[in-house]
Amino acid sequence: MHEISVQLTVNGQAREATVEPRLTLADFLRERCHLTGTHLGCEHGVCGACTVLVDGAAVRSCLMFAVQADGAEVTTIEGIGSPDGDLSTVQAAFRDCHGLQCGFCTPGFVVSVTAFLRDNPNPTDREVREALSGTLCRCTGYQGIFNAVRQAANQAADTGRGGARS
Amino acid sequence: MKPAPFEYHAPDTSADAVNLLAELGDGARVLAGGQSLIPMLALRLAVFEHLVDIGRIPELKGIERRDGRLRIGAGTTDAAVEASADVTSTVPLLTRATPFIGHFQIRSRGTLGGSIAHADPAGEYPAVALTLDASMEVVSPRGRRTIAARDFFDGLWSTSMGPDELLVGVWFPIWSGRRGFAIEEFARRHGDFAIAGATVGVELDDDDRIRRCAIGLIGLGSTPERAGAAEVELTGRPITEVEPEDIGRLAVAGLESIPADQHGSAEYRKRVGAAMVARAWYAASAEARHA
Numbered sequence: 001m002h003e004i005s006v007q008l009t010v011n012g013q014a015r016e017a018t019v020e021p022r023l024t025l026a027d028f029l030r031e032r033c034h035l036t037g038t039h040l041g042c043e044h045g046v047c048g049a050c051t052v053l054v055d056g057a058a059v060r061s062c063l064m065f066a067v068q069a070d071g072a073e074v075t076t077i078e079g080i081g082s083p084d085g086d087l088s089t090v091q092a093a094f095r096d097c098h099g100l101q102c103g104f105c106t107p108g109f110v111v112s113v114t115a116f117l118r119d120n121p122n123p124t125d126r127e128v129r130e131a132l133s134g135t136l137c138r139c140t141g142y143q144g145i146f147n148a149v150r151q152a153a154n155q156a157a158d159t160g161r162g163g164a165r166s
Numbered sequence: 167m168k169p170a171p172f173e174y175h176a177p178d179t180s181a182d183a184v185n186l187l188a189e190l191g192d193g194a195r196v197l198a199g200g201q202s203l204i205p206m207l208a209l210r211l212a213v214f215e216h217l218v219d220i221g222r223i224p225e226l227k228g229i230e231r232r233d234g235r236l237r238i239g240a241g242t243t244d245a246a247v248e249a250s251a252d253v254t255s256t257v258p259l260l261t262r263a264t265p266f267i268g269h270f271q272i273r274s275r276g277t278l279g280g281s282i283a284h285a286d287p288a289g290e291y292p293a294v295a296l297t298l299d300a301s302m303e304v305v306s307p308r309g310r311r312t313i314a315a316r317d318f319f320d321g322l323w324s325t326s327m328g329p330d331e332l333l334v335g336v337w338f339p340i341w342s343g344r345r346g347f348a349i350e351e352f353a354r355r356h357g358d359f360a361i362a363g364a365t366v367g368v369e370l371d372d373d374d375r376i377r378r379c380a381i382g383l384i385g386l387g388s389t390p391e392r393a394g395a396a397e398v399e400l401t402g403r404p405i406t407e408v409e410p411e412d413i414g415r416l417a418v419a420g421l422e423s424i425p426a427d428q429h430g431s432a433e434y435r436k437r438v439g440a441a442m443v444a445r446a447w448y449a450a451s452a453e454a455r456h457a
Contacts, residue, residue, distance in 0.1 A: 001171040021174030021217070022207075043168055044205040048271060057245065057274035063204045064275065067174050068197075068221060112271060133356045134269025 006070040010035065011079030019066045026050040028066035029076055037077035037107050041136070048135030051108040052076050058115035077107035080114055089159075090114050090152045099148035101139035108135045113149050121156055128153075169207035176219045180305050180334050183220055188307045188330035190216045196332060197221070198241060198280030201272050226279070226334060229253060236338045237303075240279020245270070247278055257338045259298065259347035259367060263290040266349065269357045279333045282318075285325050287425075288359040288385035290349070292319060295336060296390045297365040297382030302327075303335040312337075319389035343377070345369040346453030348446040351384060352438050354429070360385050361430050362439035364417070366446040370454045374405050381417050381447070386424050386439045393417035393443070405455060410447040414440035 003018045010033055017032050026043075029035045029052065041047035043062045050061040053075040080088050087095065090113050100106040109132070116123070116131040123131070128149045137145060175190075177183040187194055193215035197203060206212040220226060226241030229250050236256045238247065247253055248264040267273055267281070267290050281291040282302065295302075295315045302313045304327055313326060320326050327333065341347075351363035363384030369377045379400050381393040396416040400408060418439045424432035 001173055004174060020171065022169045022171055024168075024204075044208045045201065045272065048269070051271055054274075058271045059274045060201075060271055062208070063201055063272075065174070065200075065204075067176070068200070068219060116270070130265075130356060131270060134271050 004067050004070075006066055008066075008069050008071065009073045011075055017066075021065060021067050023066045024062050025052070025054075025064045025066050025069050025074070026061035028069075029061060029074070032066075035076050035078050039104055039107055041104070046136070047105070047108070048112065049105050049108040051111045051135065053111060053115060056115070058112050075111070077111055080110055088114065089155055090117065090148070093148040093152035093155065094145070097148040097151055098144040099140065100144070105135060105137045109137070109145060113152065117149070117153055117156060121153065123149075123153060125150075168210070169204070170210060170213045172207075172214055173216045174219065175216060176222050178222050178224070180220075180223055180225060180332060183218055183223060184306050184330055184332050186216075186218050187332065190218070192329060194218055194329075196283070198283070199243065199276040200280075201268065201276040202280070202284050202286070220332070231256060231340075234340060236340055238278050238336050238338070240277065240283070240333045240335055242278050244273035244276045244278065244281070248273060256340045257298065259294055259349065259365060260291075260338065262347065263294050263349045263365065266290050266351055266357075266360070266363075272357075278336060282336060283325060283327070283333045285319050285323050285389065286359075287319075287322065287387055287389050287391075288363075289390070290363075290384070293363070293365050293382045293384045293390040294349075295338075296392055297367060297380045298338050298341075299380070300339070301337040302333055303337065304331045305334050306331040310334075316392070322388040341367060341369055343369055344371075344454050344457040346450040346455075346457060348449035348453070350442040350446040350449070352442060362386055362435045362442055364439065364442040364446040366443070366450040368405070368447070368450045368454050370405055370451075370457075374455065376400050376403055376405055376408075381413070381443060383417065383421070383439055383443070386418065386421055386435060388423050388425075391421065395420060396443075405451050408447075408451070410444035410451075411440075413447045414442075414444035417443040 007016045029038045039049040041049040045063045052061045195214040197217040197219045226239045228239045254261040349365045351360035353360045365382035368379040371377045383391040426432040
């Protein structure tokens with residue numbers, strides 16, 4: 001099978017590699033870029049742990065081949081916080097609200113919620129629950145995660161209003 | 167890496183794509199959004215020597231009104247359909263059906279044409295296409311042709327397209343006047359394939375008589391189904407005389423190949439289907455009456 005050369009940007013950094021077409025984007029990120037924050041649970045699109053942003057859209061990186069991401073801009077969990085280690089609003093809300101226990105699913109949740117709140121900054125409770133339904137957590141019972149999304153949304157709204165006043 | 171090895175092709179025009187399909191023959195498969203195909207490859211339920219990725223063909227993307235219909239390019243993502251104001255104003259059933267497809271992370275990649283060409287009887291877009299009598303525009307090295315939805319779905323995960331044909335666009339009729347649409351599904355968890363579901367379109371005249379109606383059934387056969395007998399029975403009747411529960415029972419009465427699995431027996435699915443038709447009928451007719 002012919003290997004194919006791909007060029008993409010991952011967390012702002014240009015990456016170039018030659019890959020087998022069957023290499024998923026998830027495996028590319030973990031094994032070629034050594035960005036192991038993207039977790040692989042089911043590897044067939046059900047659990048959501050491998051969710052990353054591709055050109056801004058939240059996608060399952062196990063349901064995409066690296067060759068399909070040629071030319072794309074990818075953001076993984078490693079690119080969500082700031083480079084100096086400060087947590088993003090969503091990450092801080094997960095910590096505050098006990099939105100994680102073992103942490104395996106957390107990268108998928110944080111990446112998904114980051115995209116969700118960007119597109120829908122003022123969601124209803126029902127919309128939050130629907131948005132969370134695409135990622136599986138076996139520890140928390142989801143209540144802490146739900147509370148984290150509410151806190152992140154409220155904080156973003158407060159910051160927005162504060163900004164408007166000043 | 168879980169899928170078996172394959173050769174990857176990424177043409178940038180539909181013409182190149184169908185020439186490749188013709189040249190590569192049976193060992194080739196079209197890769198659209200990949201949200202159904204890649205899980206099948208990962209589980210090795212399907213193995214192909216060649217994948218022809220149509221995700222880099224710009225002409226396959228886009229939504230436009232043309233000749234009184236809505237044309238959606240086959241490569242348009244579910245997310246783009248969901249967000250389109252043009253879709254909502256012309257073919258609202260599509261807008262309402264889209265949130266039932268998987269989860270938003272799936273809809274980022276999944277495409278309208280991919281779903282229809284995959285032809286899952288429990289899929290939302292195949293059911294909507296059949297309900298609204300959409301037309302499929304397909305291209306092959308021999309040219310372009312149109313296939314009516316009723317002739318398109320010919321079996322489980324099977325369509326009447328030839329191996330060298332590519333679905334490039336789907337044309338949806340635009341209903342006008344006093345019309346209402348609804349989709350109802352029952353699934354154990356949001357985003358799962360429905361145990362059963364129904365789509366309804368209804369149009370009323372000024373005297374509240376049913377001018378036309380369409381009832382689609384999701385997950386109740388080897389293909390999406392239309393409840394043709396129920397539609398005939400309803401057309402011309404005053405909407406106020408119609409009991410949704412009666413329509414539900416009538417709509418599922420003639421079904422012969424209802425699937426059965428660990429999620430439910432055929433008999434159970436039939437009952438759920440009748441209830442979904444009744445609910446969808448109730449919602450669509452209420453909308454039409456107030457239009």
